[in-house]
Amino acid sequence: MTGPEGVRCMLMRGGTSKGGYFLAEDLPSDPGARDDLLLRIMGSPDPRQIDGLGGAHPLTSKVAVVSASQDPETDVVYLFLQIGVDLAEVSDRQNCGNLLAGVGPFAVERGLVAARDGRTPVRIRMVNSGDHATVTVPTPDRCVDYTGSAEISGVPGSAAPMVIAFQQGGGPLLPTGHARDLIDGTPVTCVDNGMPTVLIAASALNVTGYEDPGELEADAALGARLQEIRLAAGRLMGLGDVSATTVPKLSLLAPPVHGGTVMTRTFIPVRCHTAIGVLGAASVAAGLCVEGNVGEDVARLPATGERLRIEHPTGFLDIDTAVDHSGATPAARGTAVVRTARKIFDGTVFPRPA
Structure with a gap:
């Protein structure tokens, strides 16, 4: 003092x-x-x-x-x-x-x-x-x-x-042990590469993934559905009752529009991020590198060794990451980012x- x-x-x-x-x-x-x-x-x-x-x-x-x-x-x-x-x-x-x-x-x-x-x-x-x-x-x-x-x-x-x-x-990249889980009929990928994050194809929730954050926040039905998914995912990921916490985050995925890897809209957990958090982006990037993840049909992965560009409402964030599939379960090999x-x-x- x-x-x-x-x-x-x-x-x-x-x-x-x-x-x-x-x-x-x-x-x-x-x-x-x-x-x-x-x-x-x-x-x-x-x-x-x-x-x-x-x-x-x-x-x-x-x-x-x-x-x-x-x-x-x-x-x-x-x-x-x-x-x-x-x-x-x-x-x-x-x-x-x-x-x-x-x-x-x-x-x-x-x-x-x-x-x-x-x-x-x-x-x-x-x-x-x-x-x-x-x-x-x-x-x-x-x-x-x-x-x-x-x-x-x-x-x-x-x-x-x-x-x-x-x-x-030290924790698993896939906390549920699966590349893809089904929560009340919605396919998700639960990943933790520094931030517990749930990946969801935007189309699975009847949105484009290109909406303005304020528009998504104002969608009461979407908000209620995301909360249902988040609470269920929290239990699946071993986080317990997450009703009073800010994790896991939820990232909606859509095809990129500016030459990147994927477009995102991330909820933190109620407000929609005007960009994307560093650790949230690291988890999205690693999740997209896991075989069988929910973003396979929307993401455009770069060549091996190249940075993944995670697009968001106000631009993009570049991530260096790689996933090792040689073990019993996928594991991140390290992540780097410039801030x-x-x-x-x-x-x-x-x-x-x-």
């Missing part, structure tokens, strides 16, 4: 999300007290989040809590927290690959990782899943440089590339009084 009321905070854009980045030591150690404080910092519960940092949308109501790692194999530990917008909820049931892009530069800025001259790799353990990733941060003259020519869909302008390499997770991040402010945030 920097004072009796203020809390040290860095607001950053990470990928196509935005959130508050905190050192764990600057927040209460008790999870309940921490979550209460973060709700007041972000301005929740309030659909406008008018009295806090939140941007009135799940993509801009996020928090990264970072600390030094005691494990010699990693540099820092990253806990992602999804802060409810109009509900007083704080969830740690998922990762966020977009905010992950900012964890690397944040760790260097806070002195948790010593900057190298040129590029600095930051090895990160993601608390939410136990998975590991390395974010390579541009550090010319041993200082973080956020400027550059890398562009990502959904973000205006360009910035320095933050290259994220994900290690293969950008930018420091917006670094200072003291004053939470709404308790």
Whole structure:
């Protein structure tokens, strides 16, 4: 804590999300007290989040809590927290690959990782899943440089590339053990390559998969059907009752229209993403590489070794991934993606009084 009321905070854009980045030591150690404080910092519960940092949308109501790692194999530990917008909820049931892009530069800025001259790799353990990733941060003259020519869909302008390499997770790529399951007559592929995700052909739900996100959100019948599928898929994937959680995500698949691999509309889980999350895209990409998946009739896979371009409402996201079919079950061999991040402010945030 920097004072009796203020809390040290860095607001950053990470990928196509935005959130508050905190050192764990600057927040209460008790999870309940921490979550209460973060709700007041972000301005929740309030659909406008008018009295806090939140941007009135799940993509801009996020928090990264970072600390030094005691494990010699990693540099820092990253806990992602999804802060409810109009509900007083704080969830740690998922990762966020977009905010992950900012964890690397944040760790260097806070002195948790010593900057190298040129590029600095930051090895990160993601608390939410136990998975590991390395974010390579541009550090010319041993200082973080956020400027550059890398562009990502959904973000205006360009910035320095933050290259994220994900290690293969310990859990199964196909949590149900099948490339295709049937939920109340709807074929789905349940996949987890960093984010539990349910793949569904858009045509199976009588939509095109090209609709505007707002149009899909306004379709009450579609929303009810997606919730039914999500609850059933959660049980099939070993996640239990997911009625109060944000996972699994659901991605509707349609043929690509801009030369990519597939067009997506992703629900997170009620709002329709205006783009697609990094880990969600990683799961979509890996799922499409599994023989017998529900996207075989709509996706156009590139040649072996080439990146998969996942199209979404505001552009695309390129993913390097491959699936190994040599074992008893398919397994992801590793995933890499280029994101950008930018420091917006670094200072003291004053939470709404308790």
